Amino acid sequence: MNELIENAPCGFITLSSEGEILMINKTLLNWLDYPSSEHFMGNHFNMLLSPSSQIFCQLYLVPLIKVKHTVEEMFLTLHTVMKEEIPILLNASFHDNHQLTCVIFPIRNRSALEDALINARKMTEDAYLEKELALLELERKQQDLLQANLINTKIMRETERDLQIAKKIQETALTKDITNDNIEILSYYRASKSLSGDIFGFYQVTPQKYAIILLDVMGHGISSALITMSLQSMFQKLISREAAPESVLQELDQYLHDLFQNNQDAWHYCTAIYLNIDISTQTIEYINGGHPPAILQEDNGAQHELGATNPPLGTFENILFKSRTLNYERGTRILLYTDGVSEAFELNTLNYLLNESISSPLAQTKEIIQSALENKETIYSKYNNDDQCFILVEL
Amino acid sequence: MIQNTFKRNNVHIRGNGKKPLIFAAGFGCDQTVWNDVFPAFEEDYQVILFDYVGFGNSDITAFDLIKYGELSGYVQDLLDICETLDLKEAVFVGHSVSSMIGLLASLSKPEYFSQLIMIAPSPSYINDPPEYYGGFEMKDLLSLMDLMEKNYIGWANAFSITLLNNTANADVAKDLEDRFCSTDPLFANTFAKACFFTDNRKDITKATLPSLILQCSEDVIAPRVVGEYLHANMPNSTIAYMNAIGHCPHMSDPEETIFLIKNYLLEHSMPLIGEGVGNLNE
DSSP states (O other): OOHHHHTOSSEEEEEETTOBEEEEOHHHHHHHTOSOGGGTTTOBGGGGBOHHHHHHIIIIIHHHHHHHSEEEEEEEEEEOTTOOEEEEEEEEEEOTTSEEEEEEEEOHHHHHHHHHHHHHHHHHHHHHHHHHHHHHHHHHHHHHHHHHHHHHHHHHHHHHHHHHHHHHHHHHTSOOOEESSSOEEEEEEEOSSSSOSEEEEEEEOSSSEEEEEEEEESSOSHHHHHHHHHHHHHHHHHHHTTOOHHHHHHHHHHHHHHHHTTOGGGOOOEEEEEEEEETTTTEEEEEEESOOOEEEEOTTSOEEEEOOSBOOBTSSTTOOOOOEEEEOOTTOEEEEEOHHHHTTSOTTHHHHHHHHTTTSOHHHHHHHHHHHHHHHHHHOGGGGGSOEEEEEEEO | OHHHHHHHTTOEEEOSOSEEEEEEOOTTBOGGGGTTTGGGGTTTEEEEEOOOTTSTTSOGGGOOTTGGGSHHHHHHHHHHHHHHTTOOSEEEEEETHHHHHHHHHHHHOGGGEEEEEEESOOSOOBOBTTTBOOSBOHHHHHHHHHHHHTOOSSOSOSOHHHHHHTTTOTHHHHTOSOOSBOOOTTHHHHHHHHHHTOOOHHHHTTOOSOEEEEEEESOSSSOHHHHHHHHHHSTTEEEEEEEEESSOHHHHOHHHHHHHHHHHHHHHOOOOOOTTOOOTTO
16 A cells, blocks of 8 residues: 555545455554454454444445445544544545545534534424423413313303302292371392392281291301391291291391301301381380391381391300380381491491481481482492491381 | 325336335335346336335425334334225335334234235344344444434534424525435434334234245344344234345345345245136127
């Protein structure tokens, strides 16, 4: 071999088209630690290559040489006699004599730097992929949320519809106003939400006797409304049996205790006022269980309060309910209301409104109180969150 | 679908024959590898050539990391091509990993294919002692991945990120003069992982179609024991030992390759009933 090539500062090797080693220069032999070229003669180029480089040459070097007749800057790893790896770059060209001429440069330092760069790139790409995946996940989660929101809205719509139906049912349970020669009873009823914790009933029990009851279950909404409905069916039964006021309230109180004795979480109490009016004897028998005092106004305008005679229902067990009795003259008016009404006004407003409209028909008095309430609501919206109910009686 | 599949896989149809014959390149290169082989079949067959997505002139914007991270993605593309061309009983010629891609496609839709020709096939590259020798240890294949990353042959872009970020930017593909072979980290690495780390030893036992294994001499990628294992475990298979040395006989010795394929097809062919062959006396 040409002296120049033998000792050139690069590896030089020629191969047959089958990949057999034909010639190899001294420089390359020294790098690979082989004493002489005899080891290689007739052997395949694979002998110099690491296993991964052997595969790589079959996958890329062979097709590229076949089609392009030349390769440049192919990165491979050679194996020394001791199987140490040398990273190299290879340039090769194919000639008409069907020989492949290859030039080889070791690139140890450059290769180490490249490894670091590739690692950095991989980390960047992995981070990017992770970000992409996270974004996809985020989008998926957003879709889930939108879906959940849709379902929620649907459920809310259904619930709202159910509540509206429940409200109608609740309202149908209320008794109708009574107007005759002996007595006039008018009512106003408004739920804070769809359902109310207030409930009332007035009944002509016998030709001479009328019963009026007004209850306010603590809280409002579905749970309170359910309790009012069960109390309503109870007092209706009791009152129609002409039960005495004491026993009516006694039973309702007991019922509340029984209902929640094993379930403190569901515990509700309730305030109630119950009047028995006898038009033949012109007496009123009443019990007030923790309810705001009813206002009784005589024909001459003098006002009295029918204050609490007992604590609310469902608070203390085994309370003895005791009624009070008073006589009235014709023309007496009574206003019963829940705290949702009294708390909407300043002190004594109800007394004042009642007094102001003493000479007006009862229906007009109701109008006055009602419009005062509805005007108040716009001013003090904080009072808009309780149920409101009042009953006007003229004897 | 037709437009898309043709564009996506750069499908070319040549020849004057009726019976379809599909050539599928092995890992890393495009349909150019068949240039010295396919003309010999143009007279008798309808020759179909194509590229896998990410190689040659395929539509790299169709690349999908998840889909092509598994051999099934490449199998699906082959099935799409068969469906688009409405192929029946095609001869499938696959080099290297394409042999397995063809086999998996034939298991899924046998009606598309009549015979499988496998050039330098291997059902699994990793040694699984004592019962199986594939030729490589896991570490060899992992360092092959590293080696590919340090060769910049036919890269679509210096940074896969840019591509991933914007596969819709088809200009990237136009910038490249030549993607005959590619070590592009995005396409080649994804394909390499699907190829070299997949074990198809269970699938070959389900083969039904007649197949020819062309076993090269001194092939480091698919050594003789691997070809023999295939022949022993793949029903209906025939093995032919080639003089051609290395892993790419279709390139290093196209004549021998053509001869063996033609020979096999002659021995195993069903006579074709030509169209318009009527009774002469009518």
